[in-house]
Amino acid sequence: xxxxxxxxxxxxxxxxxxxxxxxxxxxxxxxxxxxxxxxxxxxxxxxxxxxxxxxxxxxxxxxxxxxxxxxxxxxxxxxxxxxxxxxxxxxxxxxxxxxxxxxxxxxxxxxxxxxxxxxxxxxxxxxxxxxxxxxxxxxxxxxxxxxxxxxxxxxxxxxxxxxxxxxxxxxxxxxxxxxxxxxxxxxxxxxxxxxxxxxxxxxxxxxxxxxxxxxxxxxxxxxxxxxxxxxxxxxxxxxxxxxxxxxxxxxxxxxxxxxxxxxxxxxxxxxxxxxxxxxxxxxxxxxxxxxxxxxxxxxxxxxxxxxxxxxxxxxxxxxxxxxxxxxxxxxxxxxxxxxxxxxxxxxxxxxxxxxxxxxxxxxxxxxxxxxxxxxxxxxxxxxxxxxxxxxxxxxxxxxxxxxxxxxxxxxxxxxxxxxxxxxxxxxxxxxxxxxxx
Numbered sequence: 042x043x044x045x046x047x048x049x050x051x052x053x054x055x056x057x058x059x060x061x062x063x064x065x066x067x068x069x070x071x072x073x074x075x076x077x078x079x080x081x082x083x084x085x086x087x088x089x090x091x092x093x094x095x096x097x098x099x100x101x102x103x104x105x106x107x108x109x110x111x112x113x114x115x116x117x118x119x120x121x122x123x124x125x126x127x128x129x130x131x132x133x134x135x136x137x138x139x140x141x142x143x144x145x146x147x148x149x150x151x152x153x154x155x156x157x158x159x160x161x162x163x164x165x166x167x168x169x170x171x172x173x174x175x176x177x178x179x180x181x182x183x184x185x186x187x188x189x190x191x192x193x194x195x196x197x198x199x200x201x202x203x204x205x206x207x208x209x210x211x212x213x214x215x216x217x218x219x220x221x222x223x224x225x226x227x228x229x230x231x232x233x234x235x236x237x238x239x240x241x242x243x244x245x246x247x248x249x250x251x252x253x254x255x256x257x258x259x260x261x262x263x264x265x266x267x268x269x270x271x272x273x274x275x276x277x278x279x280x281x282x283x284x285x286x287x288x289x290x291x292x293x294x295x296x297x298x299x300x301x302x303x304x305x306x307x308x309x310x311x312x313x314x315x316x317x318x319x320x321x322x323x324x325x326x327x328x329x330x331x332x333x334x335x336x337x338x339x340x341x342x343x344x345x346x347x348x349x350x351x352x353x354x355x356x357x358x359x360x361x362x363x364x365x366x367x368x369x370x371x372x373x374x375x376x377x378x379x380x381x382x383x384x385x386x387x388x389x390x391x392x393x394x395x396x397x398x399x400x401x402x403x404x405x406x407x408x409x410x411x412x413x414x415x416x417x418x419x420x421x422x423x424x425x426x427x428x429x430x431x432x433x434x435x436x437x438x439x440x441x442x443x444x445x446x447x448x449x450x451x452x453x454x455x456x457x458x459x460x461x462x463x464x465x466x467x468x469x470x471x472x473x474x475x476x477x478x
Contacts, residue, residue, distance in 0.1 A: 042074075042077055042158060042159045042160075042332070042333060042336055043062055043333075043336050043337055043339075043340045044336070044339075044340060044343075046058070046062055046073075047059045047061070047062045047340060050062060055343070055344055056344045056345065056346065059340050059341075059343070059344060059346050060196055060346060060347060062340065063196065063199055063200040063203060063341075063346065063347070063348075064196065064199050065203065066203075067202065067203045067206040067207050070203060070207060071207065071212055071216050071218075074216065074217065074218050074329075074333060075216055075217050075218075077158055077159065078217045078218075078329060159328075159329055159332045159333065159336075160332045160336065160385075160386070160389040160393075161328075161332075161388075161389040161390075161392045161393050161396075162235060162236070162239050162240075162324065162327075162328040162331065162332065163239075163240065163385075163388050163389055163392050164332055164335065164336075164385045164386065164388070164389040165232070165236075165328070165331040165332045165334070165335040166236045166239075166240060166242065166244075167381050167384050167385040167388060168335040168338070168339060168381065168382070168385050169232065169236075169244060169331075169335060170244060170245070170246075170375055170381055171360070171363060171374050171375045171378040171381045171382065172246055172363075172367065172372060172373075172374045172375050172378070173335070173338050173339075173342070173363055173374070174229075174232075174334070174335070174338065175246070175248075175249055175372055176363060176366055176367045176370060176372050176374065177204070177338050177341070177366075178209065178249075178252070179249070179251075179370040179371075179372060180352070180366055180369075180370055181201065181204055181205055181209060182251075183370060184201055185201065185205060190352060190369065191351065191352065191353075192351075193348070193351050194347050194350075194351055196347035196348075197347045197348045197351045200341070200346070200347065200348050201348075204337070207334075207337070208334045208337065217326055217329060218326065218329055218330040218333055219330075220326055220327055220330045229248055229252065230261045231327070232331050233261065234261055234262075234265060235324055235327045235328065235331060237262060237265060237268055238265050238266075238267075238268055238269070238318055238324065239269060239272070239315060239318050239324060240269055240272045240273070241268050241269045241270040241271065241272050241273065242272070242273065245375075246375070249372070267317065267318070269314050269315065269317075269318060271314070272311070272314060272315075275307060275310055275311050275314065276311065277427075277433055277435055278307060279304065279307040279308065279311065280423065280424050280427060280428075280435040281435045281436075281438070282300065282303055282304050282307060283304060283409050283410050283420055283424065284410075284424055284435060284436050285298050285299055285300075285410075286299040286301070286304065286407070286409065286410030286411075287410045287420075287421070287424075290410055290411055290412070299410070301403040301404075301406045301407045302403050302406075304400070304406040304407075304409060304410075305400060305401055305402055305403055305405070305406040308395050308400040308401060308406060309398075309401050311392075311395050311396075312395055312396050312398060312401070315392070315395075315396055316396065339359065339382075339385075342359045342362040342363050342366070343359050345362075349362055349366075352365075352366060352369060353365075354366045354369070358379065358382070359382045360374070360378040360379035360381075360382050361379075363378060364378065377429065377430040377453075380426040380429040380430040380453075381426075381430050383422060383426045384422070384423065384426035384427060384430055386419075387418075387419035387420070387422040387423045387426075388423050388427070390416070390419045391416070391419055391420060391423050394416065424436065428452065429452065429453045432452060434452060
């Protein structure tokens with residue numbers, strides 16, 4: 042959500058736009074988040090691209106009754122004293138009315154990619170697996186209690202104030218993203234709870250000793266109820282089946298093991314699995330709040346912003362900047378941070394499409410492994426980076442893995458040898474992705 046805002050404020054200049062976002066007053070940002078939530082109901086409709094059904098798809102999972110129940114007392118756009126023209130300008134997908142396309146993070150998408158006002162919860166989970174929250178928590182703590190990290194510029198001071206007030210304290214009581222209270226007062230536990238319920242996946246890295254006493258981290262799973270423990274199994278099998286289709290997409294003779302109907306079946310199974318955790322609007326606000334937090338940190342390290350420059354953490358990639366920040370506070374990011382950064386957005390897009398039922402039929406499922414659509418690029422990025430980040434060879438069948446151990450394509454994607462984020466932990470306390478197989 043902050044990336045489209047930065048793009049609009051910077052007139053296509055990413056670094057300038059990010060700086061202008063960070064200069065906004067925390068109250069402005071908090072109000073903006075509520076407006077974005079309310080704007081979901083005004084998201085343009087996308088016709089069913091398969092042409093098989095007279096249906097439309099929305100870029101949200103919750104119907105108007107859920108949005109209304111959790112929205113502001115006055116709906117955005119209805120109050121003449123609370124205009125939202127500027128908000129609509131940057132939220133509006135480009136050309137939807139005529140071409141059915143839109144832009145997300147500066148990338149034009151067509152056909153099966155619905156407008157995204159905020160990312161899937163998987164985006165937050167994958168990025169938090171890098172250790173980015175714990176690194177920034179320590180960066181903020183050191184900056185507000187002393188001067189051991191140096192002197193900040195005015196732009197960085199604005200970022201520091203906004204970050205502390207938006208993400209390390211309670212938001213205004215009635216904000217849709219305010220998900221802390223006396224009955225769930227610990228944000229680290231709350232985020233892990235959401236990831237566990239939706240994906241059956243926990244963060245592998247332990248809570249740093251400084252914060253270890255800040256919540257009942259030993260028993261937080263006791264009251265979660267149903268958990269999607271088989272998400273990873275179904276998800277990995279889907280990626281494996283899609284890759285079979287990718288390998289055989291130009292196969293015009295001989296046996297072809299591609300099975301679009303099975304891919305559609307897996308897509309429907311995942312849709313139902315995740316949808317069960319969303320019934321009645323469950324995890325709606327949590328997803329919004331946690332995606333917001335991780336998107337803010339992602340924008341901070343996506344370019345050499347003022348904070349990165351002031352802390353002398355400039356680098357050529359988000360993972361390397363995070364690694365440089367981690368070195369300054371004694372926390373090493375997850376070993377595969379680069380792949381996790383590259384995985385977060387395409388995985389979010391793919392899961393959004395799956396939950397919206399965009400791949401429920403053979404014909405639509407086939408678009409996942411055929412070229413010519415933007416979702417195909419996201420699928421390839423997801424497969425490559427999931428395999429590299431988790432160590433799970435989704436490009437090979439289990440039987441083939443046993444027969445060709447050590448052969449075929451390398452397991453990991455190539456990364457620069459000097460990348461701080463690709464280095465082994467220096468002190469054994471680095472966050473490790475729980476995606477690792």
